Amino acid sequence: MKVTVVGAGAVGASCAEYIAIKDFASEVVLIDIKEGFAEGKAMDLMQTASLNSFDTKITGTTNDYTKTANSDVAVITSGIPRKPGMTREELISTNAGIVKSVAENLIKHSPNVIIIVVSNPMDTMTYLTHKATGLPKHRIIGMGGALDSARFKYRLAEALDAPISDVDGMVIGGHSDTGMIPLTRLATRNSVPVSKFISEERMEEVKQETKVGGATLTKLLGTSAWYAPGAAVSAMVQAIANDSKKMFPCSCLLEGEYGLDDICIGVPTLIGAKGVESIVEIELTESEKAELASSADAVRKTNSLL
Ligand SMILES: NC(=O)c1ccc[n+]([C@@H]2O[C@H](COP(=O)([O-])OP(=O)(O)OC[C@H]3O[C@@H](n4cnc5c(N)ncnc54)[C@H](O)[C@@H]3O)[C@@H](O)[C@H]2O)c1
Numbered sequence: 001m002k003v004t005v006v007g008a009g010a011v012g013a014s015c016a017e018y019i020a021i022k023d024f025a026s027e028v029v030l031i032d033i034k035e036g037f038a039e040g041k042a043m044d045l046m047q048t049a050s051l052n053s054f055d056t057k058i059t060g061t062t063n064d065y066t067k068t069a070n071s072d073v074a075v076i077t078s079g080i081p082r083k084p085g086m087t088r089e090e091l092i093s094t095n096a097g098i099v100k101s102v103a104e105n106l107i108k109h110s111p112n113v114i115i116i117v118v119s120n121p122m123d124t125m126t127y128l129t130h131k132a133t134g135l136p137k138h139r140i141i142g143m144g145g146a147l148d149s150a151r152f153k154y155r156l157a158e159a160l161d162a163p164i165s166d167v168d169g170m171v172i173g174g175h176s177d178t179g180m181i182p183l184t185r186l187a188t189r190n191s192v193p194v195s196k197f198i199s200e201e202r203m204e205e206v207k208q209e210t211k212v213g214g215a216t217l218t219k220l221l222g223t224s225a226w227y228a229p230g231a232a233v234s235a236m237v238q239a240i241a242n243d244s245k246k247m248f249p250c251s252c253l254l255e256g257e258y259g260l261d262d263i264c265i266g267v268p269t270l271i272g273a274k275g276v277e278s279i280v281e282i283e284l285t286e287s288e289k290a291e292l293a294s295s296a297d298a299v300r301k302t303n304s305l306l
């Protein structure tokens with residue numbers, strides 16, 4: 001499998017590193033507009049190959065899309081990250097132009113590519129990628145829910161004082177500070193509902209901590225996070241490579257599912273060789289439906305700025 005990662009910055013390099021360490025792809029191409037930057041990151045990563053025991057070949061290029069030709073998967077991480085105090089939505093004016101031109105360049109050289117969109121505001125950038133490329137909807141996937149769910153599990157494990165491998169949970173909705181919907185009702189510790197172990201008040205705290213997970217890290221780091229985002233993308237790329245039909249909440253184009261149309265927003269999906277193999281429609285309570293509707297309203301408001 002050939003994977004292109006556009007943007008060799010913090011998230012792009014982390015994606016490339018995790019993909020290589022898992023050793024399931026034959027080739028990763030890093031591409032960036034900053035002269036020599038992707039080449040440098042690729043060389044540095046390749047010098048970890050003998051230490052980390054991988055055979056994936058990582059190369060870098062400065063904006064030469066011919067090097068990305070015939071990629072099976074492309075990950076778009078190009079664009080600016082937020083600074084402390086900003087929302088992801090504030091990045092739209094810079095990142096929309098970057099994501100649109102990158103998506104157009106990618107499909108010129110890789111007509112069969114599956115695109116994973118990471119750049120923020122991610123749900124709107126995923127929608128924009130659909131509009132810019134016209135690719136079949138199963139080949140454009142926004143990454144947000146996989147990361148948000150990992151953060152939810154981290155917070156759940158902390159609250160339960162349990163190993164992370166014991167907890168399960170999922171976050172749907174928009175990838176934003178207010179739009180995420182951690183599905184607390186369905187969270188479990190080894191199949192037992194977490195409500196058995198923690199109070200409603202503590203559960204509400206876990207929910208709020210999860211929703212502002214990205215903002216909390218941005219405040220601590222001075223820029224947004226990269227390790228967990230890179231790991232989340234690599235898990236999705238691996239599910240495509242292995243055709244594993246693994247369930248991740250992903251932002252994908254909805255056409256009536258969950259009562260929503262012409263919008264990209266996080267819902268449970270099965271990810272396999274086709275990209276989005278299917279959208280899984282789970283039964284939501286009235287209050288969860290109301291949260292999803294309001295999250296969708298906010299995403300539409302950002303989409304209207306395109
Ligand atoms: N969806 C998510 O869950 C998630 C998680 C983390 C970060 N992000 C987003 O990912 C993006 C990247 O974050 P980062 O921390 O890696 O930023 P970064 O600044 O470290 O890296 C971005 C890179 O993109 C490059 N770039 C800019 N324009 C380009 C173009 N036209 N073609 C190729 N490369 C270009 C820059 O030169 C830079 O190296 C941000 O928008 C951030 O908000 C999303």
Ligand SMILES: O=C(O)C[C@H](O)C(=O)O
Nearest residue numbers: 082088120214215224225
């Ligand atoms: O928080 C951000 O701005 C980056 C990313 O969306 C994240 O959730 O880490």
